[in-house]
Amino acid sequence: xxxxxxxxxxxxxxxxxxxxxPRSGIFSRGYTxxxxxxRVVLPPARVADGEHWLELKPNFVDDIRLxxxxxxxxxxxxxxxxxxxxxxPIGDIDxxxxxxxxxxxxxxxxxxxxxxxxxxxLLQMNVWNPEEFLPAASRATAFWSFxxxxxxxxxxxALVLAVVLRTRLLWSVTGMSTAYVLVACIQGxxxxxxxxxxxxxxxxxxxxxxxxxxxxxxxxxSEALQLRRRLPWAHRLLMTACGVILxxxxxxxxxxxxxxxxxxxxxxxxxxxxxxxxxxxxxxRDRFRLSSVLLxxxxxxxxxxxxxxxxxxxxxxxxxxxxxxxxxxxxVVNMLMVTGLAVxxxxxxxHRERERLRxxxxxxxxxxxxxxxxxxxxxxxxxxxxxxxxxxxSLQNLRYLGASDARQLSRYDKIGRATDRLVQLTDNCLADAxxxxxxxxxxxxxxxxxxxVTEAASLVRPxxxxxxxxxxxxxxxxxxxxxxxxxxxxxxxxxxSNVIDxxxxxxxxxxxxxxSRRGDRWCVAIRDHGPGxxxxxxxxxxxxxxxxxxxxRPGGDRGVGLGLYVxxxxxxxxxxxxxxxxxxxxxxxxxxxxxxxxxxxxx
Numbered sequence: 001x002x003x004x005x006x007x008x009x010x011x012x013x014x015x016x017x018x019x020x021x022p023r024s025g026i027f028s029r030g031y032t033x034x035x036x037x038x039r040v041v042l043p044p045a046r047v048a049d050g051e052h053w054l055e056l057k058p059n060f061v062d063d064i065r066l067x068x069x070x071x072x073x074x075x076x077x078x079x080x081x082x083x084x085x086x087x088x089p090i091g092d093i094d095x096x097x098x099x100x101x102x103x104x105x106x107x108x109x110x111x112x113x114x115x116x117x118x119x120x121x122l123l124q125m126n127v128w129n130p131e132e133f134l135p136a137a138s139r140a141t142a143f144w145s146f147x148x149x150x151x152x153x154x155x156x157x158a159l160v161l162a163v164v165l166r167t168r169l170l171w172s173v174t175g176m177s178t179a180y181v182l183v184a185c186i187q188g189x190x191x192x193x194x195x196x197x198x199x200x201x202x203x204x205x206x207x208x209x210x211x212x213x214x215x216x217x218x219x220x221x222s223e224a225l226q227l228r229r230r231l232p233w234a235h236r237l238l239m240t241a242c243g244v245i246l247x248x249x250x251x252x253x254x255x256x257x258x259x260x261x262x263x264x265x266x267x268x269x270x271x272x273x274x275x276x277x278x279x280x281x282x283x284x285r286d287r288f289r290l291s292s293v294l295l296x297x298x299x300x301x302x303x304x305x306x307x308x309x310x311x312x313x314x315x316x317x318x319x320x321x322x323x324x325x326x327x328x329x330x331x332v333v334n335m336l337m338v339t340g341l342a343v344x345x346x347x348x349x350x351h352r353e354r355e356r357l358r359x360x361x362x363x364x365x366x367x368x369x370x371x372x373x374x375x376x377x378x379x380x381x382x383x384x385x386x387x388x389x390x391x392x393x394s395l396q397n398l399r400y401l402g403a404s405d406a407r408q409l410s411r412y413d414k415i416g417r418a419t420d421r422l423v424q425l426t427d428n429c430l431a432d433a434x435x436x437x438x439x440x441x442x443x444x445x446x447x448x449x450x451x452x453v454t455e456a457a458s459l460v461r462p463x464x465x466x467x468x469x470x471x472x473x474x475x476x477x478x479x480x481x482x483x484x485x486x487x488x489x490x491x492x493x494x495x496x497s498n499v500i501d502x503x504x505x506x507x508x509x510x511x512x513x514x515x516s517r518r519g520d521r522w523c524v525a526i527r528d529h530g531p532g533x534x535x536x537x538x539x540x541x542x543x544x545x546x547x548x549x550x551x552x553r554p555g556g557d558r559g560v561g562l563g564l565y566v567x568x569x570x571x572x573x574x575x576x577x578x579x580x581x582x583x584x585x586x587x588x589x590x591x592x593x594x595x596x597x598x599x600x601x602x603x
Contacts, residue, residue: 003035003114010067010077010112013037017112029121030315031258036115041071042127044108053093053133054100055126056082059188060206062117066100071108083117084191084203095137096188102127118257119207120313124321144187150332151180158339165346168228172220173339176331179216182209183328207252211260214268215245217306221275221299225282225292234278241271265310272303291344298337301330384426391419420459425562427494442488442573446597449483449522450476453513456496466510467500473514483515484597485522487574492594495570495578496524498563499590503528507587517596524592525581532583541580542568564590 001016017039027038046052056064062085067077082090082098091098102109115123128136155177162170184190185206191198218238222228227235244267251260279296286292305326312319395415450469457467469476503511507528514525533541540546545561568578575595582589 001037003037006035006116008037010037010114013112014039026319026321027115027121027123028312028315028319030313031120031261033116033118033258034121036121038113038115038123040111040113040125042102042109042111044071044106046127047102047108048104048106049129050104051130052102052104053128053130054102055095055128055133056098056100057124057126058122058186059084059097059191059202060117060119060186061115061122062119062203063115064098064123065114066111067114068102068109068111070105071110073107073110077112084199084206086199090191090199094192096192118255119210119261121315122313122319144189147328147332148180148184148189151177151183154332154336154339155180157336161339161343165343167346169220169223170339172216172223175216176213176220178209179213179331181205182213183331185209204252207257208249211245211248211252211264214264214306214310215242217299217302218242218245218268218271218275221296221303224295224299225275225279227278227282230282230285231278234274237274238271241267261314265314268310269307272307275303276300294337298330298333305330384422388419388423388426391415392423395419423459427497442491444486444488444574447485447487447489447492449485449487449524449594450515452485452487452489452492453496453515453524456493457500457513459493459497460501460504467504468510468512470512470514472516483522485594486597487594491570492574495567496526496592498567499526499578499592502563503530503590506530518593520596521576522592522594522596524594525589526592527582527587527589529587532585532588533580535583538580538583542578567592 001013001020003013017037020039027036029036054066056066061083063083064081066080066082068080069075069077080092080100081088092101093099113123113125115121155174158170158173158177162174181190182205185202188202190202190205194201219242222235222238225231227238245264248260248264251257279300283293283296308317308320311317395412399412450471453469457469460467471477500511500513503526507530509529511526511528514523514527516523516525537547542564543561544565546565547561564578571578571592571594576593578590578592580588581591
């Protein structure tokens with residue numbers, strides 16, 4: 001029976017209670033300030049065989065008043081009090097739950113309970129024979145000793161790993177371990193181990209940790225699924241809900257705990273729906289990978305179990321003690337599982353980090369080796385210059401002396417081609433070394449681009465093939481106008497000769513070189529008549545030591561893959577570029593874009 005006023009005595013409530021329909025089970029009415037009265041009858045057969053002990057649960061009920069007398073008696077009521085706000089002694093026997101001694105009575109007992117609470121109104125009564133209670137209490141103590149031992153180990157493990165590995169997931173697991181204090185309060189261990197202030201302390205801690213546990217569970221769920229990275233909006237929503245729930249902690253000292261629980265229920269239900277949706281989405285996106293499923297499943301089980309516990313304390317569904325047992329062990333299993341998976345993830349992350357550092361170190365060694373290689377090649381190329389110049393001068397003197405033997409002239413031509421090839425290679429190596437220098441300096445001068453192209457083409461021995469020069473796709477006139485440009489002639493001569501040489505080597509017939517103007521740029525197009533460049537090699541032809549084909553065409557000269565790279569770098573150093581403008585089965589076209597003289601560009 002409800003007592004809206006709250007000041008009705010047992011005799012006034014007795015008649016109405018006797019007329020009520022009998023019920024069984026645990027009494028639960030949710031978070032209400034209404035006072036309730038209950039009548040319980042213990043028949044003679046239940047208590048006539050000796051002393052019995054009455055155990056009342058749970059500990060978070062504020063005020064429980066017990067009135068009892070022999071069944072059928074109209075005499076005065078004996079009274080006992082319990083509850084975590086009662087200042088007097090709670091129970092007749094020192095135990096973590098209120099425990100009252102009922103003397104043997106052949107008539108049985110009629111008992112009235114007055115229950116009032118600022119938290120959930122919940123009452124569970126057990127009547128024990130002393131011989132039965134002691135073994136049961138021993139089993140319960142062993143059970144909870146194992147539980148809190150496991151909980152302490154998991155909490156310490158999470159804390160140590162959070163300090164060492166410094167991950168948000170492990171810090172959230174550490175925060176969630178405070179829920180074990182809530183379990184200790186509900187089981188009465190706080191009041192039992194701290195005499196005097198224990199009951200009052202337990203009263204406030206129960207409210208505080210009940211609210212905090214829901215917020216911390218949402219935080220851990222978000223970190224377990226990595227919603228901060230995968231679904232930022234869902235993470236922000238869950239963190240906002242955590243903040244709201246933590247603000248509600250102020251309701252406990254302000255005596256507004258029931259209202260806070262109702263507000264927290266609305267926030268928690270909405271965010272739980274968001275988490276379940278996010279969980280399913282992440283699993284689907286990860287193709288239900290085992291690690292992802294386990295990380296999401298454990299918080300999901302804790303959330304579902306907490307919802308059953310919340311609904312039962314609210315009075316929406318019947319209270320089942322097994323729900324609390326499932327939630328308590330789901331909490332431990334979840335923490336151990338999340339901690340283990342977090343350690344595994346950190347291990348994988350650190351392995352990747354070590355691999356990244358190893359690759360970075362290998363790359364640094366490779367860069368240093370390539371730098372030394374280029375330095376060595378530049379040095380060798382520089383040393384080759386003098387003997388090559390001597391060979392070229394001696395060959396020119398031999399040609400001036402004349403030779404009547406055709407085979408001797410053929411040998412001279414072969415020596416000349418080999419010398420020119422070596423000169424071109426040494427020029428590319430020297431240019432490559434200069435381009436890699438941090439203090440690259442270009443000796444720019446006013447040059448005629450048409451004459452520069454002619455000089456570059458003359459460095460290439462076409463071996464019977466002829467190249468053609470056109471100006472704006474037209475044959476050059478007898479007196480062609482100058483094409484002034486602001487270039488380093490030595491460097492640009494190397495760049496142009498490299499591309500012309502490729503056109504000679506890989507083309508059938510002489511290449512065509514067209515010189516034209518486009519806006520404020522000179523364009524030099526070098527077109528060959530070869531088979532073109534394979535499409536799978538187009539992306540690499542401008543890279544250092546990469547060539548248009550794994551091997552030169554049969555009968556052709558084999559290069560080292562520096563020509564196009566050096567030519568493009570020289571063009572870009574001048575503020576221009578070199579690109580592959582056309583590529584097809586009839587040949588390809590490489591296009592230089594080069595700057596004009598400033599005054600020419602404005603005209």
